[in-house]
Each structure stands twice: as C-alpha cells, then as structure tokens.
Amino acid sequence: MVKKNFNLILLVFAIFMVFGLTSCNEDKVKASDEMDKILSQFDLTDPQWFELYPIIMDAEFEIDRVSVILKKTTTYPELELRHFGLDNGERLEYKWLRPSNEKSPNSDFRQILVIYLKQHGKDEVFKAIEELKKLDFIKHAQPEYIYDIEEN
Numbered sequence: 572m573v574k575k576n577f578n579l580i581l582l583v584f585a586i587f588m589v590f591g592l593t594s595c596n597e598d599k600v601k602a603s604d605e606m607d608k609i610l611s612q613f614d615l616t617d618p619q620w621f622e623l624y625p626i627i628m629d630a631e632f633e634i635d636r637v638s639v640i641l642k643k644t645t646t647y648p649e650l651e652l653r654h655f656g657l658d659n660g661e662r663l664e665y666k667w668l669r670p671s672n673e674k675s676p677n678s679d680f681r682q683i684l685v686i687y688l689k690q691h692g693k694d695e696v697f698k699a700i701e702e703l704k705k706l707d708f709i710k711h712a713q714p715e716y717i718y719d720i721e722e723n
C-alpha cells in the first residue's frame with residue numbers, strides 16, 4: 572500500500588514537472604519572439620556610444636534614474652519597461668518618442684527616454700547602465716547629469 576501511494580505521488584509529481592517545464596519553455600519562446608520583433612525595428616548596425624561618451628563617475632547626477640538613447644529606427648516603437656529587463660526599473664518616460672515631422676524624418680533621430688529606478692543610489696544607477704549596455708537596441712545609457720548654469 573505504501574509503495575502504491577509512493578508510486579502515485581511520483582507519477583503526479585512527474586506530470587506537474589512536465590507541464591511546468593513545458594509552460595516555462597513556451598514563455599521563453601514567446602519572450603524570444605517578442606524580442607526578435609523589437610530588434611527588427613532598430614538599425615542594429617548603429618554603433619553604441621559607450622566608448623565614445625564614457626560615464627563620468629564623479630559628476631553630479633540624479634540617483635533615481637537613467638537616461639537612455641535607442642538606436643536608429645523608422646517605426647518608432649513605444650517600448651515598455653519590461654522590454655529593458657531591469658529588476659530595479661520602476662517606470663519609464665519618453666522624452667522623444669518620434670520626430671515632430673514624420674513626413675520628412677531626420678535620419679539621425681533616435682528615441683530618448685528616462686528609466687526611473689525603484690531603489691536609488693549611484694551604485695544602482697551604474698548597475699542599471701551595465702544591464703542596459705547588454706541590449707542590442709540601446710545606443711547609449713548614462714546617468715541623468717545635473718548641470719549648473721552660471722550667470723555672467
């Protein structure tokens with residue numbers, strides 16, 4: 572009787588594992604397909620700027636957000652926070668979603684947005700930038716610097 576119950580428990584466990592793994596794989600395939608659709612909307616040959624414009628570590632900047640420039644696009648997709656894969660992301664706000672005159676677009680136009688972070692601090696900003704660097708559709712990410720304007 573104990574052996575029969577044990578075998579039944581193993582069978583039920585095996586069924587849950589198979590269906591659970593199938594569900595996880597389907598989710599991964601859907602996420603991969605969605606990322607492929609996103610990537611297809613950007614010019615992936617557009618080089619990143621991380622080497623050209625290095626992060627100024629000791630400059631003053633906002634400790635709750637990251638400024639992001641996306642690579643060239645002609646479709647101007649409105650990406651959601653989840654597309655950036657940041658665990659610490661709270662919300663995003665587009666500064667420039669599309670050109671003001673789409674009938675004669677500027678070939679150098681790039682979307683610009685700000686991602687606000689749940690947890691604040693310089694280290695959190697730098698961690699977010701490192702994660703964003705890994706995304707193929709990111710042109711550049713940097714802290715949102717605080718600039719002083721001197722009056723003459």
